[in-house]
Amino acid sequence: MKVRNLLKAALRSLAKNKMRTFLTMLGIIIGVGSVITMLAIGQGSRQSIQEQISSLGTNVLMIFPQASSTGGVRMEAGSSQRMTIEDLNAIRERCPSVAYITPQVRTSGQLVNGNSNWRTSVYGVYPDYFNIRDLKLTSGMVFTMNDDRSAAKVCIVGQTVVTNLFGEGADPIGSFIRINKIPFEIVGITEKKGQNAFGQDQDDIVVAPFSTVQKRMMAVTYIQSMLASAVSEPKIPTASQEITDVLKAKHNLGPSEDPDFTIRTQTDIANMATATSKILTILLATIASISLLVGGIGIMNIMLVSVTERTREIGIRMSVGARGRDVLLQFLIEALLISLIGGFIGISLGVIASQLIASILKWPVTISAESILMSFLFSSAIGIFFGWYPARKAARLNPIEALRYE
Amino acid sequence: MNNSIISVKNLVKIYRMGDVEVHALRGVNLDIRPNDFVAIMGKSGSGKSTFMNILGCLDVPTRGNYFLDQVDVGSMSNDQLANLRNRKIGFVFQSFNLLSRTSALENVELPLMYNKKISSKEMRDRSLKALESVGLADRAHHFPNQLSGGEQQRVAIARSLVNDPVVILADEPTGNLDTRTSLEVMAIFQSLNNQGITIVIVTHEADIAAFTKRNITFRDGKIIREVEVNGQRNAREELALIPVMAEEDEL
Numbered sequence: 001m002k003v004r005n006l007l008k009a010a011l012r013s014l015a016k017n018k019m020r021t022f023l024t025m026l027g028i029i030i031g032v033g034s035v036i037t038m039l040a041i042g043q044g045s046r047q048s049i050q051e052q053i054s055s056l057g058t059n060v061l062m063i064f065p066q067a068s069s070t071g072g073v074r075m076e077a078g079s080s081q082r083m084t085i086e087d088l089n090a091i092r093e094r095c096p097s098v099a100y101i102t103p104q105v106r107t108s109g110q111l112v113n114g115n116s117n118w119r120t121s122v123y124g125v126y127p128d129y130f131n132i133r134d135l136k137l138t139s140g141m142v143f144t145m146n147d148d149r150s151a152a153k154v155c156i157v158g159q160t161v162v163t164n165l166f167g168e169g170a171d172p173i174g175s176f177i178r179i180n181k182i183p184f185e186i187v188g189i190t191e192k193k194g195q196n197a198f199g200q201d202q203d204d205i206v207v208a209p210f211s212t213v214q215k216r217m218m219a220v221t222y223i224q225s226m227l228a229s230a231v232s233e234p235k236i237p238t239a240s241q242e243i244t245d246v247l248k249a250k251h252n253l254g255p256s257e258d259p260d261f262t263i264r265t266q267t268d269i270a271n272m273a274t275a276t277s278k279i280l281t282i283l284l285a286t287i288a289s290i291s292l293l294v295g296g297i298g299i300m301n302i303m304l305v306s307v308t309e310r311t312r313e314i315g316i317r318m319s320v321g322a323r324g325r326d327v328l329l330q331f332l333i334e335a336l337l338i339s340l341i342g343g344f345i346g347i348s349l350g351v352i353a354s355q356l357i358a359s360i361l362k363w364p365v366t367i368s369a370e371s372i373l374m375s376f377l378f379s380s381a382i383g384i385f386f387g388w389y390p391a392r393k394a395a396r397l398n399p400i401e402a403l404r405y406e
Numbered sequence: 407m408n409n410s411i412i413s414v415k416n417l418v419k420i421y422r423m424g425d426v427e428v429h430a431l432r433g434v435n436l437d438i439r440p441n442d443f444v445a446i447m448g449k450s451g452s453g454k455s456t457f458m459n460i461l462g463c464l465d466v467p468t469r470g471n472y473f474l475d476q477v478d479v480g481s482m483s484n485d486q487l488a489n490l491r492n493r494k495i496g497f498v499f500q501s502f503n504l505l506s507r508t509s510a511l512e513n514v515e516l517p518l519m520y521n522k523k524i525s526s527k528e529m530r531d532r533s534l535k536a537l538e539s540v541g542l543a544d545r546a547h548h549f550p551n552q553l554s555g556g557e558q559q560r561v562a563i564a565r566s567l568v569n570d571p572v573v574i575l576a577d578e579p580t581g582n583l584d585t586r587t588s589l590e591v592m593a594i595f596q597s598l599n600n601q602g603i604t605i606v607i608v609t610h611e612a613d614i615a616a617f618t619k620r621n622i623t624f625r626d627g628k629i630i631r632e633v634e635v636n637g638q639r640n641a642r643e644e645l646a647l648i649p650v651m652a653e654e655d656e657l
Binding site: 002004005012016312313315316317318319320321322323324325326399400403 | 459462464465484485488489491492493497499503504505507508516517519520521522526565569
């Protein structure tokens with residue numbers, strides 16, 4: 001039979017049972033639609049996590065001291081106090097792949113402005129911190145290395161801090177606040193960044209010169225951690241190696257000895273987060289695929305019913321010269337049409353559903369061409385796979401018995 | 407003998423139903439020459455339907471030879487048998503067996519659809535011509551449920567004609583029809599036979615068999631009688647003698 005006639009015959013028999021065809025198709029529509037939507041959600045969240053991780057800064061390396069251990073009692077990670085400003089200067093001098101580096105100390109402070117007060121983290125860093133983290137100011141200016149040398153009582157605050165101490169939209173540049181009873185002048189306000197991938201409010205910070213926080217607020221001589229950036233992304237591993245070598249030498253550790261510090265790079269964090277969201281995507285897609293599978297079983301069920309119902313028609317066709325493969329092709333094309341039309345509608349509905357989710361729930365969604373192509377191929381494969389058995393059953397009917405069938 | 411359209415030698419068909427063997431045909435010999443018009447008669451269970459199924463290439467014999475148009479059918483595959491049915495045989499059934507919700511014209515086109523060599527235009531032309539020859543050209547676009555029994559059977563005859571077969575096989579073609587429409591159908595068969603087409607019908611009505619040229623009677627899987635019909639009756643003439651009962655009757 002010619003393809004055109006086959007298509008015509010298939011369309012006609014599908015049109016004969018419109019309700020049944022539609023319900024069978026619905027299984028595929030829902031299956032394909034949910035695969036598309038779930039993939040869009042999964043890929044969207046992955047993309048937004050990646051964006052947030054790149055908001056940590058560019059080519060960032062974090063250097064933490066290891067856990068300290070006194071007489072065999074190990075303390076928490078980062079509790080070692082062996083990292084000093086000399087280490088930092090050594091890295092700055094001897095690591096060509098490191099572009100910027102800043103020490104970092106962190107304490108918490110009670111902020112007071114008039115009758116408002118607020119508790120938040122206070123970071124002590126060098127001005128390079130803003131280059132490393134790619135942090136911009138909406139107003140004011142970054143403090144300088146001179147401020148650090150003189151342990152000047154200046155600070156830069158985030159939007160959340162401004163809102164809580166001065167009210168929404170205030171511009172407190174030049175105002176004085178008290179942090180743990182020490183007066184600080186606000187010299188800058190950071191750009192609003194919102195929550196990061198881990199749910200922390202990135203605007204709830206106070207950044208002050210390193211020496212100011214280290215000496216005036218914490219009264220310590222060590223640094224808690226260092227933040228560095230590599231000159232370029234491919235140089236991140238090199239920078240990491242250089243820092244390791246310099247710090248090991250400074251801490252009198254042989255090349256074979258374990259370092260007393262940890263370096264984490266942005267790539268590590270990104271890989272970890274994308275791995276998590278990849279699992280999420282796979283999970284969502286698997287659940288959706290199961291509904292597609294159920295839709296396929298629906299096709300098989302209906303095709304089996306259809307073959308039984310049309311036994312006599314098959315007998316007639318065989319008696320006028322239809323070969324087994326003609327009958328097989330006819331039923332296979334019917335199954336394929338159901339799954340392809342269903343797949344097409346499912347893709348359209350999936351795209352619409354994803355857009356709705358994006359606009360109503362404000363979830364990040366990404367619809368990729370691959371996911372559409374994959375759903376399309378998958379649904380046609382389902383049509384062939386689940387249509388094959390009923391079609392073969394039809395093709396193997398004995399013409400005499402089929403003609404006699406009531 | 408050599409120019410026989412159908413030549414059957416020692417045909418045996420045994421069905422196995424569980425442990426029981428049913429001998430449906432016990433050695434049948436028959437030759438049907440071109441332009442013959444044969445009626446196969448016999449009680450139910452006499453093997454005539456089995457014989458027709460084998461003649462129609464729907465079934466294969468257990469033993470014996472069947473030559474259709476000088477070709478040995480015995481060793482053919484299912485696909486080859488389907489091709490034979492498509493090119494050399496026209497079927498007419500007792501219950502018409504038209505596809506429902508499919509127009510008369512498309513029902514007639516059906517055998518040609520399974521022949522890839524025929525173009526859509528040729529298919530349409532030949533089908534219209536076949537419908538014309540059974541007097542139903544004006545009903546081409548009617549569906550089977552809009553046609554009377556006699557008309558449905560005439561569509562079925564047009565379908566059996568359309569592929570230009572060497573033989574038309576009709577299994578009880580008048581079994582579901584009243585006397586008048588039976589005569590109409592037999593009149594069509596006779597006129598086709600006059601145009602040179604070979605026809606084999608199965609019937610258990612002696613009246614119907616009298617319109618053919620040769621009667622063959624089966625009993626217990628064997629041919630017990632084979633007679634030439636003396637004074638073949640003419641269906642068209644007899645049809646003219648029956649008073650028209652109702653005005654809406656066609657013809």
